[in-house]
Amino acid sequence: MTDDPREPQSTPSGLDVSKPTIARAYDALLGGKDNYTADRELANYAIEHIPGLQESAHENRKVLVRGVRHLAGEAGIDQFLDLGSGLPTVQNTHQVAQEINPAARVVYIDIDPLVHVHGQAILADNPNTRVGTGDVRDFRGILTDSDVTGLIDFDRPVAVMLVGMLHYLSPDIADEVVSAYRDALAPGSYLFLTSLADTGLPAQQELARITRENLEEGWARTPSEIEHHFGDFELIDPGVVYTALWRPEGPKDPDTLAPGEQLGMAGIARKR
Ligand code: SAM
Known part of the structure; x- marks a missing residue:
């Protein structure tokens, strides 16, 4: 229990809330309730330094829904298979997919144990x-985990999502990790990536620096570096573009994007 009215009223035992985590700081940016003082302090610091960060x-959530x-x-x-799925928020992957196809199967994996705690609560009847706890970098473990293989049949097309997640994979291991997921997929499968972009704007490198310094991981990627992760898919x-330009719901002028629309890029590709 805490006196801060914004603090979640119960903290799962063993949870260290003294340091921020990626999932909880992102939840704070989105205006969610599953975050603690350290997460909000980091989110506020980043908001002060990066114009348009919350937007x-x-x-990123909007392009996840459109994708x-x-x-x-x-x-x-x-x-x-939603990897680095984040804390439950509005319009989660299963809700969006099952609205279209009630039989759609979704497995969420995140490194933050709080995702499992809150995920279980909303998935009890589904x-x-x-939802499982796992490290995306442990692709062998995830691809053979019985919770994953119990729901996902890798002999049939699957969409693997690394949304808002690619930039947390360090460049020295990202190739091996992402290609392992690509290789595990049947023809007709899809890979959905969004990442902090590097198109030469100072805010992008500044955000990568803040993230690395406070959350250990964080690397901005150029459009061609993002494209590289799709392999031969x-x-x-429209290819790899700023998230706001990936199949927007209304007209969007690429020449008048707001600062917050020029931080992340998205792309989806299909295995032939
Ligand atoms: N995919 C969601 C979205 O786009 O809204 C959440 C994105 S959030 C910015 C990144 C998520 O990736 C966090 O929940 C974090 O815990 C998770 N994450 C970071 N590194 C990870 C890793 N190595 N394995 C699994 N999850 C990871």
């Missing part, structure tokens, strides 16, 4: 969705 977090709608709808995908239109 950028919301843009999952496309995958569950037009692309006909009914299995989703046999087609599971076929990028669907």
